[in-house]
Amino acid sequence: MGVTVNGVEHVRDVEPRLLLVHLLRDELRLTGTHWGCDTSNCGACIVWMDGLPVKSCTVLAVMADGRSVRTVEDLEGPFGLDQVQQSFMDCHGLQCGFCTPGMLMTARKLLDDNPDPTDTEIRQAISGQICRCTGYRNIVAAIRHAADAEAVGRGDT
Amino acid sequence: MQVPAFFEYQRATSVEHVVTLLERFGPEARIVAGGHSLIPMMKLRLAQPELLVDVNDLHELSGISVSEGELRIGALTRHAELLASPVAGEHFPILHDAERVIADPVVRNRGTIGGSVCQADPSEDLSGVFTSLRAVAVVRGTGGDRTVPMREFFHGPYETAVRPAEILVELRVPLRPGAGSAYVKVDRRAGDWAVAAAGAVVSLDADGVVTEVGIGLTAVGDADFTAVEAEDLLRGRVADDDAFAAAGAAAAEHCRPTADQRGPVDYKRHLAGELTVRALRAATARAHRGGFPE
Missing domain, CATH: 3.30.390.50 (CO dehydrogenase flavoprotein, C-terminal domain)
Known part of the structure; x- marks a missing residue:
């Protein structure tokens, strides 16, 4: 199979039963994507496939053959952290950090599609993810902070 | 770590290809689309197919349109697509009511309408939605297409009218000008x-x-x-x-x-x-x- 991950093409022989999360972590050594509940409930394993967030514990690696995957490692650009990463730091949007990769990937997609979400829309966007530190309040605040910072960057305010 | 048992995998190139593979492998072959019901069942060995036929490339199976007095929803249409469809919401708000409370937004990016009704889980939301709408399922096999009213589609938990060498291709909902529709659900937590x-x-x-x-x-x-x-x-x-x-x-x-x-x-x-x-x-x-x- 061949899959483009963060812009780099990888070709691997894999068993059909290998899950995408394990291809990323164990074969490609991209351990930023976390492997959590294994039941598509917690969202720690969220990556983008062909531009859409998916739970990679419930996608077979072979289903990504010929497709494009983006992981949390790709958020940081040549000029530093992505704004959602910076805002999670600034607003204490993480405690233990286990859910953070999934939260960041969902947050990035939300703001790409909807640059000025309401708090309700933010909560809906992350409703398929679990923070076992129960730090939701600061996660929502971090995503709001990122939206505001990006609005300033665009000159919207 | 939850890992499915061994199986073979084929990416289907056409609906006819799917039917051919299903015929050749018999009941041990399963279609996979979003995989959000089947893959968890395979991890728990509740399902152990010998062949998975991946239909995700079959774009002719996805999409929502109005034609000949019917709302037509392709089986491969994702939950997120149905929820985002203005034409679906305009004719049948019940579809949007239900989609808003099916799983979560990330699962909805992947899960499909056809997969949900073919899974026939007794707790699945769209089953009751499509029976209340008196929708009709279009099923394709070697003999061509046949239609099954959704009220005759479910044969019991996890069993449907779709036979082993058949694939659900579309759901058709007869338009009813002026009709109102709604879906309400009680669940313990989001999703x-x-x-x-x-x-x-x-x-x-x-x-x-x-x-x-x-x-x-x-x-x-x-x-x-x-x-x-x-x-x-x-x-x-x-x-x-x-x-x-x-x-x-x-x-x-x-x-x-x-x-x-x-x-x-x-x-x-x-x-x-x-x-x-x-x-x-x-x-x-x-x-x-x-x-x-x-």
């Missing part, structure tokens, strides 16, 4: 399966009398997800709270819930009745008397 849920589709004449009604029930043990007794009771009556209460009582009486970690039987029976009333009330509020919007 969970229903404790119970009800859907209603109501058509009214100029005097507010119910000319046709569909009532779907989720997770309360109706094999065909339909409250037929409540429908029969309501048809021909003025759509008011007395009529809704009678229909709710009939729905509660005739459903067959089982006790599980989501609640005891009497609670689920109560929900079936109350949610039927609320779905009917909301659907009626969205209906236009006499059939056509003013």
Whole structure:
């Protein structure tokens, strides 16, 4: 199979039963994507496939053959952290950090599609993810902070 | 780590290719689309297919359109696409009501409409939605297409009218100008399966009398997800709270819930009745008397 991950093409022989999360972590050594509940409930394993967030514990690696995957490692650009990463730091949007990769990937997609979400829309966007530190309040605040910072960057305010 | 048992994998290149593979491998072959029901079952070895036929490249199976007086929803249409579809929401708000409470936004990016109804989970939301809408399933096999009314589609938990060498290609919902529709669900937390849920589709004449009604029930043990007794009771009556209460009582009486970690039987029976009333009330509020919007 061949899959483009963060812009780099990888070709691997894999068993059909290998899950995408394990291809990323164990074969490609991209351990930023976390492997959590294994039941598509917690969202720690969220990556983008062909531009859409998916739970990679419930996608077979072979289903990504010929497709494009983006992981949390790709958020940081040549000029530093992505704004959602910076805002999670600034607003204490993480405690233990286990859910953070999934939260960041969902947050990035939300703001790409909807640059000025309401708090309700933010909560809906992350409703398929679990923070076992129960730090939701600061996660929502971090995503709001990122939206505001990006609005300033665009000159919207 | 949860890992499925060994299986072979093929990426289908056409619907005909799917049917050919299903014929060759027999009942040990399974179609995978979103995989959000099948892959968890394979991890738990509740399902152990020898061949997975991946239909995700078959774009002819996805999309939503209106044609020949029907809303047509391709089997590979993702939940997120149905939720985002203005044409679906305009004709049948029940579809958007239900999609908003199916799993979570990330799962909805992947899970498909066809996969949900073919899984035939007793707690699955769209089953009761499509029976209340009197939708028709289009199923393709070696002999070509055949149609199955959704009220005859479900043969029991996890069993449908789709035969081993067939694939669901489309769901067709007859348009009903002026009809109102709604879906209401009680669940324990965001994204969970229903404790119970009800859907209603109501058509009214100029005097507010119910000319046709569909009532779907989720997770309360109706094999065909339909409250037929409540429908029969309501048809021909003025759509008011007395009529809704009678229909709710009939729905509660005739459903067959089982006790599980989501609640005891009497609670689920109560929900079936109350949610039927609320779905009917909301659907009626969205209906236009006499059939056509003013």
